[in-house]
Structures are given as C-alpha cells and as structure tokens.
Amino acid sequence: MGLLQQAHLQLLLPPFERSLIIDESDRGESPAPGFLIRAEHHRKLREQQQHSFHVAADSMSMVGTAMDENEARMRLQAGGFLIALDVPPGLQLGIDCKIYQVRHHDV
C-alpha cells in the first residue's frame, strides 16, 4: 500500500477504526482495492463468537463465557426478554446478527 493511499485511509476512517488498516504488501500480495480490513482481527472475532457459545446438552445455559456473576445479574436486570414458545425443531431463530438453530428433541 502506498504512503499516499495509507494516509488517505487514515483520513477516511474514524479514529477508533484507524488501527484496522493493514498493509497487504507485508504478505507479498497485491493490494486489494477499497477498504482493507485486517484479516487477523476478523479471525479473532470469529473465534471469539464460536467459542463463547458452548451450549449445554439439555438446556440453553451457556458455559465457557467470560461473564462473571455480577455482570450477568446486571445484564439480566438491564435487558429485555424474548420468549418463543413451541418453536419447532429445525427453525432458525435469530436476533440481530446471531442465529440460533433449534435442535431436534431426540438428539
């Protein structure tokens, strides 16, 4: 990535996102056009999403998350609830960017 292009990206991006600019020439590849999003950042984000949602076998209680009890209580009190009754197995139920696949009962 040329210096001018990098300086230009710095101008375009808001301050808290400027750290996401990468220099593709480090990897010996041709620079991609437009915004360049750091691959490592995405990979870490996805790993976080996958690992933080380990679902227990017989319930929806989540284990393995880094949330402590106080934080959980605070979030519970500050948040709302969505109750979905009689949802059939196989249905994909999502909220915002998260999708829950309802599992079959006999699994």
Place this chain on the structure above:
Amino acid sequence: MTSDASPQPQPVLHLLIIMFLLHDTQSQTGPNFKGIKMIPPGLHLLHYGSSEADRQGMFLNASAGSIDVLRWDPTAEDLTRGDATLPEGSLASLASAVLGGQLDSSLGPYPAEEAGMWINLSNCITQSVLSRCGVQPGAKISPGTDAGDSEQTVTAAADTTAQSTSTDSEQTVTAAADTTAQSTSTATTSAAVVPYFADLARVARFSTMSAPHQTLSSSSSSSSSSAVQSEPAAVTHAHMDRLGQVQELVQRRFNGSWKELLGELQLAFVLFLLLSSLSAFKQWQQLTAALCRCETVAESDAGFYKSYIRVLHAQLKLVPEDFFATELSKKNFLVSSLSAMFQVRIAVLCMNLGV
C-alpha cells in the same frame, strides 16, 4: 468517470457471498429452548425461518424488564404474538415466571460481544425511518420480491391517477411542477398505505431516487417557467457529483434530515443481510453508489460525511476478507463506488497539501 450505479447483473450472487460471514454466528440450542434473555435496550431485529430462503423478520423495542412473547402457530407455520394466542392469564403468569428466574435455564443470553456490531449497523434506524418504510416494530417483515411493494409501484399508481384527473389547462404546467406534484402525491400515498391485515408480513417500501439529470432540471426550473434545457456541462457534472441527487432525495423524502437517509441505508442493509431481501440489497446498492460519488459532501457537510463513513465501515466489516480478490466477486459495485470516493478524497488531499 467511474461506472454508474446501475444494477449489477448478478445481485443474487453478491447477496450470497456477502451473507457468508453470518454463518459463523450460528449456535445450536438445546431442546428446552424457550427464548432469549439479556437483550440490551433498544431496537432489535428478530428473524426466523427454516432456511435462508424463507426468512421473515420483526423489529422489537427492548427495554429493561420488557417481555415479548411469541408462539409458533403450527397451522399457519408462523410465529404469532403471544397476547393473541395464549389463554387469558397465562401471559401474566409467564411474565412472572420469567422475571422470577424460573425460566432462566431455558433462555439463551443475548451475545454481548455482538451488541456493539449491531449498534454500529443500526444506530440511525429510528421509529420514523421504520414508519416511513412501513415496517413498524411488531410488524412482520417479508423479504419480498424485486418487483413488488416498492415506492415505485405506489408512485406509478399516483401518477396514473394524476394523469387521469388532469384537465387541458393543467397539461401546460412545467416539468418542475409535474415533479413537485408527483413527489407530493407520492408522499401522500405512501403515508396513506395502511395494511388491511395487520398480522400479515409486509415488505419494506424504500425511497426511490430521481435520476441526476432530473434533479438538475427540477432545481433549475424553479427560476424559470419555461421548459428547461440543461447545459451539457451541468448534466455531466450532475452525473459525476451526485450531491444534488442525494440532496433532492433528502429534501423530498426525509424533510431535510440526513440522519434519516442514513437510517434508511442501514435498514436496507440489515434487511438485505438478515432477511436476504433483494429489494433491500438494491436500495443499499443504489444509496451507497450515490453517497460514494458525492464529491463535495465532505466539505459542505462534514458531520454527515463522518457519520456515513462510520456506517459504511461497520457494513464493510461484514464483507468477507477475500471479497475484493476472488474472481466471482471482485467486479462488484463496491469496487467502483469506493474507488470513486478514494479518487475524490485523494484529489482533495493533494490540493490541500499543494501537491
């Protein structure tokens, strides 16, 4: 001049490719799944379906302690509001059970680490944006098709009505007056559309943009009553710098509020991303292409430009990292749009540096 914002020949392909990243955020539930808890206060989009091809959605307004109850109707094979289907009294007992923690083990927590992402994708979507597009919180949203239920259909109907009732003397009005009448009738008709069956899913009705040369003639003719013949240079400039086109849309459709425009842009993106709506994709594509080609907006309205860059950046974060490199997707509309934006910014930067 960069390529125009005309629809790409393979929008469905782009849609499938961009949706790739959401596959990573799927989780399987247990058999006791009864819903979701810890939903942060604010607007959220609930979406459901047996596959990506038949998704429906619904906006929900969550607040501290709010409980939205939905129930699967096996006859209609659809989720319905619990207050309409549950027996009297059971809703209150269900609410007390939820607040008392008795259903805690059956409720999955809202993913806290994705809350920031959702806020960045939806922070400009307000109640007025949803009302204007006909998808108020609680109303079911269908992805729809490309052809139906858009503002264009309503506009065409309004135009037909206006033409059939016009008299001979009215036919002598100028093109500008026609445009004004059309936009007025469009706004009136859009506001008057009320769904007869409130429970049926509806399709978001997005704004339509006028062509750049049309906005040029309408703005020029305000000072002249004769038919407008725009200068070729002005027409070329209008196609190069889309600021006039976007400003016309903001004035006509959003009462001068740039934030409402960003709200509709975000709404189009999330409906495209989460409901696989082709009409929403085309709206997002059209608005993005126009906004990236607003050459002087950074100088004329810096606050809006910064907000737009933040919105665009949040959306591009969901694009696969090889989206601009793989053979199938590297010739997408984002390349030409972002290239146009970079060219302008680099030119401005060079001018400021005196290069």
